[in-house]
Amino acid sequence: MKTSQRVLLGAALVVLAVVAVMALLPQVIATHDPLRTDVRAALEAPSAAHLFGTDQSGRDVFSRVVYGAGRSVGIGLLATGLALAIGLVVGSLSAVAPRAVDATAMRITDVLMAFPEFLVALVVVAMLGPGPANVAIAVTIAAVPVYIRLARVQTRTLALAEHVEAARILGVRPLPAFSRHVVPGVLGSLSVLATIGIGSSILAAAGLSFLGLGPIEPVPEWGLMLSGGRNVLAQAWWIAVFPGIAITLTVVSATIVGRMLRARAEGRAA
Template identity: 45%
Template sequence: MTRRLPSAGTLVALLVVVLIAIAALTPGLLTGRGPTEIDLHATLLAPSWAHPFGTDDAGRDLLTRVIYGARQSMGIGLGATGVAFAIALVLGFTAGLAGGVVDTAITRVLEVAFAFPALLLALLVISVRGPSVATVIAAVGIGSAPGYARMVRGQVLAVRQAGYIEAAAALGHSRLAVVRRHLFPNAVRPLVAVATLGIGQSVVWASGLSFLGLGVAPPDSEWGALLDAGRLHITTSWWLEILPGVVIVLVALAVTTLGRNLQHLLGGAAR
């Protein structure tokens, strides 16, 4: 059986993700400037060889701020996806394994929560706790959790009916052993790809909240905060708004592309 070579789109997506990972972990490899270096003689310069993304109203290099902002933006995306799946695993496995009244109660709660737009749930959390990085992670995670929990429950119910689960129980394995060794790994494995897709979505949502002034606030270099700061000059300095936005879109597309490929490899259920 011959292996299919990765498509050009997949390779480009992988390159984008690698660059973002380098920016998040070791930004000094990609730029020699600091994100807070101010040069009042170089304010609002258009993109050039010296400043590929231009400069902002304080003379700070925008590309440098985008690079350093990768750690915070991707950290929020990963953290929010982790929170969402932690909640989803608890609720989904409880509903799928308990059945009966417990399953019905959790399912009804999830249906009510799922009826609300996820962003509205996130805004509700922020309005209660106030804007901060931790709040954005919790808000986006809670907003995403109902959809993921329904998927987890569906996977648990499907795997419970598999023949190898019944065979393990017939061989005398305890219920806990069956869940730990067979049900949990097989139910969660297809959802790994879905979690990857959720990272890109979480980055976009977190950036949107920061742009609205409800997330990370300037002068932090989180990508949504850069958009928020740049909107004041959008009519005269387009690069402050357009270029960080392009980066957000590229990262979301790249992560989604890799997630779809991973979903295909793992044979996961479509979202």
């Protein structure tokens, strides 16, 4: 790995570490109560008292960004984890299922993959209704086709590997052989893809929240904060800019780590 790549990877890991602390221990970093309002301090510019300024209700933007990490990152992680689990099960079973079942599953997957993930998530959450849980479900449904496709391909490839054939020759039953020698390899490939997918899921969840389909005020959430600051961008830019920076840094950092992991897994330079 080149020095520049190491520096880039180190910076990305630092950002993700900070975001993780924000999500798990927000009270350690936050300087104010994120829900406390003070109309006398409304729309104050960034200062020593309020590092990221205040919003229309006088709430501390820095503290809201810190507490918002838990919801924004949490939804992204939950959606990615669910998509990985569903993709592993459906993709692996499709690979060993009868041809008619496999063909039906792949045609449904192809239809979902034909549309942008955000559009699929938008349609799903519009059908289910707004709310954090429905946003997570929508993002999961939008992301899962990619995991199904990869799991199917990897299952078929590993099922023909020499060590799997050797296990069968030695008398290992099909199900134990499949679970011990095929599933771990498929899970490893999906885990690398999931590292990249976390960023996409966070971005999709923030986009849905921005449209008013996720958490509602006064809950601190990055996408919702962006939406709340767009109407006062000219006189109070900090309300929208700092949550936007948080989203950008998190998504870019997760993507960098994911791409480097994928490059390492494929045995090539990042």
